[in-house]
Amino acid sequence: MTEFLEQINKYNQLTKEAEKDFLSRLKTKSFKKGEFINKEGQICKQLYFIEKGLVKQYYHHKDRLFVLRFFSENTIFTVLDSFINQMPADFLTVALEDTNLIYIDYDNVQELSKIDHSFETFLRKIFSNAALYNLKRIKEMFNNDATELYVSFAKNNPHLLQRISLGDIASYIGISQVTLSRIRAKK
Amino acid sequence: MTEFLEQINKYNQLTKEAEKDFLSRLKTKSFKKGEFINKEGQICKQLYFIEKGLVKQYYHHKDRLFVLRFFSENTIFTVLDSFINQMPADFLTVALEDTNLIYIDYDNVQELSKIDHSFETFLRKIFSNAALYNLKRIKEMFNNDATELYVSFAKNNPHLLQRISLGDIASYIGISQVTLSRIRAKK
DNA sequence: ATGATTTTTTAACATAGGTAAAAAAAGATT
DNA sequence: AATCTTTTTTTACCTATGTTAAAAAATCAT
Numbered sequence: 001m002t003e004f005l006e007q008i009n010k011y012n013q014l015t016k017e018a019e020k021d022f023l024s025r026l027k028t029k030s031f032k033k034g035e036f037i038n039k040e041g042q043i044c045k046q047l048y049f050i051e052k053g054l055v056k057q058y059y060h061h062k063d064r065l066f067v068l069r070f071f072s073e074n075t076i077f078t079v080l081d082s083f084i085n086q087m088p089a090d091f092l093t094v095a096l097e098d099t100n101l102i103y104i105d106y107d108n109v110q111e112l113s114k115i116d117h118s119f120e121t122f123l124r125k126i127f128s129n130a131a132l133y134n135l136k137r138i139k140e141m142f143n144n145d146a147t148e149l150y151v152s153f154a155k156n157n158p159h160l161l162q163r164i165s166l167g168d169i170a171s172y173i174g175i176s177q178v179t180l181s182r183i184r185a186k187k
Numbered sequence: 188m189t190e191f192l193e194q195i196n197k198y199n200q201l202t203k204e205a206e207k208d209f210l211s212r213l214k215t216k217s218f219k220k221g222e223f224i225n226k227e228g229q230i231c232k233q234l235y236f237i238e239k240g241l242v243k244q245y246y247h248h249k250d251r252l253f254v255l256r257f258f259s260e261n262t263i264f265t266v267l268d269s270f271i272n273q274m275p276a277d278f279l280t281v282a283l284e285d286t287n288l289i290y291i292d293y294d295n296v297q298e299l300s301k302i303d304h305s306f307e308t309f310l311r312k313i314f315s316n317a318a319l320y321n322l323k324r325i326k327e328m329f330n331n332d333a334t335e336l337y338v339s340f341a342k343n344n345p346h347l348l349q350r351i352s353l354g355d356i357a358s359y360i361g362i363s364q365v366t367l368s369r370i371r372a373k374k
Numbered sequence: 375a376t377g378a379t380t381t382t383t384t385a386a387c388a389t390a391g392g393t394a395a396a397a398a399a400a401g402a403t404t
Numbered sequence: 405a406a407t408c409t410t411t412t413t414t415t416a417c418c419t420a421t422g423t424t425a426a427a428a429a430a431t432c433a434t
Contacts, residue, residue, distance in 0.1 A: 059326070066329045068322075080322055084315045090326070113311070117304045124300070124311040127318050128271045134321030135255070135267055139246070139277070141328050142253045142361050146391070166412060174329050179391055181413050333421070353382065366421055368383050381430065389422080398413070404406090 001026050004049035004102045007076055011129075012122040018112065022119065025108040030100050031055075037093040037101070044079035044089055046103040053099025054163055058171065059091045067172040069133075070096075070160055080130060096164065141174065147183050149173040188213045191236035191289045194263055198316075199309040205299065209306065212295040218242075218282040228275045231266035233290040240286025241350055245358065246278045254359040256320075257283075257347055267317060283351065328361065334370050336360040 001023055008014060014022065028051075031037060037055060038044050050073055057079070058067040068091060071077040082089035083106065104112075112119045140152060150173060154161055161169075170180040188210055195201060201209065215238075218224060224242060225231050237260055244266070245254040255278060258264040269276035270293065291299075299306045327339060337360060341348055348356075357367040 061330045066326075068325065081319060084319060113308070117307060120304060120307050120311060121300070124307060124314060127311060127315040131314050131318035131321055132268060132271060134318055134325060137325055138255065138321060138328070139253075141325070143248045165410090176392060177412080178393080178414085182391085185413070352380090363422060364382080365384090365423080369421085372383070376434090377432105378434095379430100379432070381428105383428070384426085386425095387423085390420090392419075393417085395416095396414085398411100400409100400411070402407100402409070404408095 001028075001102055003051060003074065004076070007049060007074060008122050011125040012118060014118045014122065015116065018116040018119050021116070022104070022112060025104050025112070026102055027104075028100065028102050031095040031098070033095055033098050035095050037095065037099075038079055038082075038089055039092050040090060041088045042082070043086055044082035045086075045106040047076065047078045047083065047106070047109055049102045050075050050077070051100040051102055053101075054096045054160070055093050055099055056096050056164075056168060057091050057093045065171050066174065067168055070157075070164060070168075070172070072160060072163075076126060084127075096168070146173065146175045146179055149175070150180060150183050188215075188289055190238060190261065191263070194236060194261060195309050198312040199305060201305045201309065202303065205303040205306050208303070209291070209299060212291050212299070213289055214291070215287065215289050218286045218288070220282055220285050222282050224280040224282065224286075224288070225266055225269075225276055226279050227277060229269070230273055231269035231276055232273075232293040234263065234265045234270065234293070234296055236289045237262050237264070238287040238289055240288075241283045241347075242280050242286060243283050243351075243355060244278050244280045252358050253361065254355055257344075257351060257355075257359070259347060259350075263313060271314075283355070333360065333362045333366050336362070337367060337370050 004026065005014070005019060005023060008022070031053070037048070040059065050071055052073060054070065054072045055077075056067055057069050057071070057077075058065055060066075069077075079089045079091055079093060081087065081091070086106065109123070113123055114120075140149065144152065150169070153169060153173060166180055166184075167177045170177040173180065191213065192201070192206060192210060195209070218240070224235070227246065237258055239260060241257065241259045242264075243254055244256050244258070244264070245252055247253075256264075266276045266278055266280060268274065268278070273293065296310070300310055301307075327336065331339065337356070340356060340360060353367055354364045357364040360367065
């Protein structure tokens with residue numbers, strides 16, 4: 001469980017009391033490859049940390065599938081739209097490999113953020129980060145054609161390249177699998 | 188100056204002391220149409236509130252111009268990438284109309300967030316919001332063809348439609364002005 | 375009002391990427 | 405090893421949108 005705490009402390013060092021309190025509220029859950037961590041329409045009530053494994057967060061639109069993001073080891077994640085406002089999720093999250101999660105429930109996050117300033121600061125920073133990640137994504141989608149997007153994905157995620165199918169990578173980039181295959185064909 | 192505070196209290200109600208402290212740190216500045224609030228490469232050291240006016244935040248890439256976002260009256264904004272990490276900005280912000288801003292300096296934001304829990308919570312919420320806004324934007328860029336993007340922009344920003352040029356709207360949607368003109372031509 | 379500037383529209387042409395279906399390759403199952 | 409399943413590649417065809425250039429329309433300034 002302490003890996004989750006370590007990751008949080010990289011965003012903002014918690015006080016000793018907050019650390020203890022935080023650890024006491026954690027739970028764990030495992031998912032087999034192909035199992036869903038959440039489905040659309042459900043309200044996401046957990047903030048997760050991936051101890052081991054790989055998940056894909058995505059949604060469907062007009063018969064196409066779009067991947068918002070992959071999360072792998074040592075990453076904190078949640079279903080952003082659903083967790084923040086406790087509304088039904090637009091997205092699905094599925095395990096691409098056998099995955100072990102550590103998590104804390106929404107109510108506990110709320111409580112901790114109220115009683116502990118250092119935990120609130122952690123939340124501020126992790127959400128700032130999410131905003132910046134999404135901003136970077138928007139810029140990339142604007143800037144680049146399919147070839148550049150693939151090259152950029154490959155460069156930024158060398159460790160994931162071998163673990164994720166071409167189809168899923170295409171869905172992340174926002175192009176069809178055929179197009180991605182074409183891109184790779186011409187060296 | 189109190190409009191800025193009111194807006195903050197909509198995100199999270201500050202304590203009386205924090206309110207007073209916050210107000211004492213505010214300054215104002217006016218920009219004529221066409222003047223720059225910031226340019227790329229500069230570090231953004233302010234969190235702004237628009238009392239009156241309209242600004243466009245954008246950047247250049249390969250001879251094209253992309254608009255990230257328009258901000259109008261009663262909106263809190265900053266140069267996200269630059270403000271959060273105090274790094275040189277990738278973006279420019281220009282006044283599309285004569286604009287009056289109220290603002291607080293980065294150092295004051297930092298100080299307030301350290302000494303006051305309610306202000307930190309405000310920051311957490313405004314950055315969560317920015318993350319969600321950007322997420323929604325990504326989804327829209329994925330989902331829709333140019334026509335749908337325009338219809339959606341028009342629906343979500345009826346008040347801005349008359350104030351922003353077609354070229355700027357096209358740059359926000361991520362299409363050429365010619366394409367946008369075509370879209371409007373076929374009813 | 376008149377001319378100057380900016381914005382919007384139209385036209386002609388080029389191209390990136392979508393769809394569908396089949397072939398090939400890789401991986402899993404018995 | 406042989407079969408079944410999934411993933412990736414290839415082909416043919418089509419459409420949306422980019423580019424460039426120019427005309428038309430609208431807006432602004434003197």
